[in-house]
Amino acid sequence: MPLELVKEKWTGKINEVTIGATKGEGGTRTSKIVVGGETGLPFLHEEGEMPHRPVVAMEVWDTAPSDWPEVLAAPFKEVMDDPGRWSKKCVEEYGADLLALRLQSAHSDWGNASPEKVSEGVKKVLEAVGVPLIILGPGQDDRDNEVLPRCSEVAKGEKCLFGNATQDNYKTLVAACLADGHSIIGESPIDINIAKQVNILISDMGFPLEKIIMDPTTGGLGYGLEYSYSIIERGRLAALGAGDKTMALPIICRVGQESWRAKEAKAGESDFPDWGAVSERGPLWEATTAVALLQAGADILVMRHPRAVESVRKTIDSLTRKNPLRDSAETLD
Amino acid sequence: MIIIGEKINGMYKVVAKAIQAKDKSAIQKLAEEQVFASADYLDVNTGPASANPVEAMEWLVDTIQEVTDTPLCLDTTKPEVMEAGLKKCKCKAMINSTTGQEEKLNAFLALAAKYGAAIIGLAMDEKGIPQDAAARAEIALRIVTAAMEKGISLDDLYIDPLILPVNVAQPTAGHVLETLRQLKVLSDPPPKTVLGLSNISQGTEERELINRTYLVMAQGCGLDAAILDPLDSQLIDALITADLLLNKNIYCDSFLKAYRKK
Numbered sequence: 001m002p003l004e005l006v007k008e009k010w011t012g013k014i015n016e017v018t019i020g021a022t023k024g025e026g027g028t029r030t031s032k033i034v035v036g037g038e039t040g041l042p043f044l045h046e047e048g049e050m051p052h053r054p055v056v057a058m059e060v061w062d063t064a065p066s067d068w069p070e071v072l073a074a075p076f077k078e079v080m081d082d083p084g085r086w087s088k089k090c091v092e093e094y095g096a097d098l099l100a101l102r103l104q105s106a107h108s109d110w111g112n113a114s115p116e117k118v119s120e121g122v123k124k125v126l127e128a129v130g131v132p133l134i135i136l137g138p139g140q141d142d143r144d145n146e147v148l149p150r151c152s153e154v155a156k157g158e159k160c161l162f163g164n165a166t167q168d169n170y171k172t173l174v175a176a177c178l179a180d181g182h183s184i185i186g187e188s189p190i191d192i193n194i195a196k197q198v199n200i201l202i203s204d205m206g207f208p209l210e211k212i213i214m215d216p217t218t219g220g221l222g223y224g225l226e227y228s229y230s231i232i233e234r235g236r237l238a239a240l241g242a243g244d245k246t247m248a249l250p251i252i253c254r255v256g257q258e259s260w261r262a263k264e265a266k267a268g269e270s271d272f273p274d275w276g277a278v279s280e281r282g283p284l285w286e287a288t289t290a291v292a293l294l295q296a297g298a299d300i301l302v303m304r305h306p307r308a309v310e311s312v313r314k315t316i317d318s319l320t321r322k323n324p325l326r327d328s329a330e331t332l333d
Numbered sequence: 334m335i336i337i338g339e340k341i342n343g344m345y346k347v348v349a350k351a352i353q354a355k356d357k358s359a360i361q362k363l364a365e366e367q368v369f370a371s372a373d374y375l376d377v378n379t380g381p382a383s384a385n386p387v388e389a390m391e392w393l394v395d396t397i398q399e400v401t402d403t404p405l406c407l408d409t410t411k412p413e414v415m416e417a418g419l420k421k422c423k424c425k426a427m428i429n430s431t432t433g434q435e436e437k438l439n440a441f442l443a444l445a446a447k448y449g450a451a452i453i454g455l456a457m458d459e460k461g462i463p464q465d466a467a468a469r470a471e472i473a474l475r476i477v478t479a480a481m482e483k484g485i486s487l488d489d490l491y492i493d494p495l496i497l498p499v500n501v502a503q504p505t506a507g508h509v510l511e512t513l514r515q516l517k518v519l520s521d522p523p524p525k526t527v528l529g530l531s532n533i534s535q536g537t538e539e540r541e542l543i544n545r546t547y548l549v550m551a552q553g554c555g556l557d558a559a560i561l562d563p564l565d566s567q568l569i570d571a572l573i574t575a576d577l578l579l580n581k582n583i584y585c586d587s588f589l590k591a592y593r594k595k
Binding site: 194238242243244 | 581582583584585586587590591594595
């Protein structure tokens, strides 16, 4: 008797969000990325459609990240002080089709750069590469509010994804993104109730839910990842099953930032000789965190190490095949 | 909760007048107001006074569908009026309603099957409205069995245990709650449940308070849908809050607004 799979019926659909505008659409990007559109849980191709594969956005900073561990900094050493060259390297050498530019130079501990200065960096990256951009503020409310509107303006028409709006600080960024045609990231502190609230607050300003992406915040593997996992999954169930449109939004996770915080990713071999080579541990920690979040429902993974990026991309390839078991068997032949 | 807006009913003077004068805008205004106030279905009843109910039903359905694609719940006891309305519906409709009386049950279930419509089954038969919960469940079971025989999905069958005015038949409120609980173990999957809510407060003082208190009690017993006045915003607030407390929606500080965006 053939095995009958139990299939869940879903009625909802996750919004589709486009990042990047080409010449014909009023921007200068050479490509664009669409995320979302799922009508079922991740990679259950028998239950629903997953029209757009999840994507990796490689992280680029607008100032050299002096606190990155050696293993992580090594691939970018030559280009770290120039966001244009760093971006180019990610695209040309590592095949990035989406970049996340972090405006760390605006952080009060990292140089406190002026809006003018910071927006120059944004321009540089836009000129250096043709892929769509995610642009992230330093995460300090006052600095975000000074710097992001100027950056939004210089990127007007490029349909970037700007972040992050939070429950206590969203109005300035929402207004800027509305004026300049960008999408926005709504961030919540590993709290599903606040995640929903942020979406309501942003949409109450007349910003369409269809252009918001949720950052539920995550911990790296071993540091609270499972809380984010449950939150992402519960949000998806509400969106797909109960038709909750305020939760039917694609998800972005800052995988690199959290994974490389973990002691296991960067502690030296002399301190922990049993843990294996530090050159392997970090990229593995980052890739494993990413893959878990993919299974939860993440649509965009912001990542750092080229080897982790490559391995996650391969995982996405195999998971987005319609019949991974059969296809992998064919590969084995 | 599925909200079925009750306002387009010929028993209301404004609707009766509009039907008579073919005043589209009055009907369309009621339709739009109810949809804006979160109605998932719009009940359509030509009323007792209508001279030509077939024509009135067709006109109402066409008139409403000009301004909204919200599905309609066609409310008539006459099969020919029902079919006239069903033919005009562009979306999946709901038939309101059949009873457990055999002839009627067969006629309306046949219409539900033919037009792919959902259907409300009233827990009453030729002997009238039953006295207690057990007798209500018995008729419901008869309707469930007949629907299954006709190949109608139980997801599309709504049993109405029939509420009576509290100042006329006070014990009924409790019987109906008990029936709602029993219906959920009647079959697997169980049929859905619905109430014509406003009937409980007919002829009483404090109608709105009685309506919303009873709605919340019924939600706690598993009620799936209610025919009610969506323009009563306190009623809808209570409905949303009860759904929230039953963990049907994710909490957020603006949960009332969030439901209405839903």
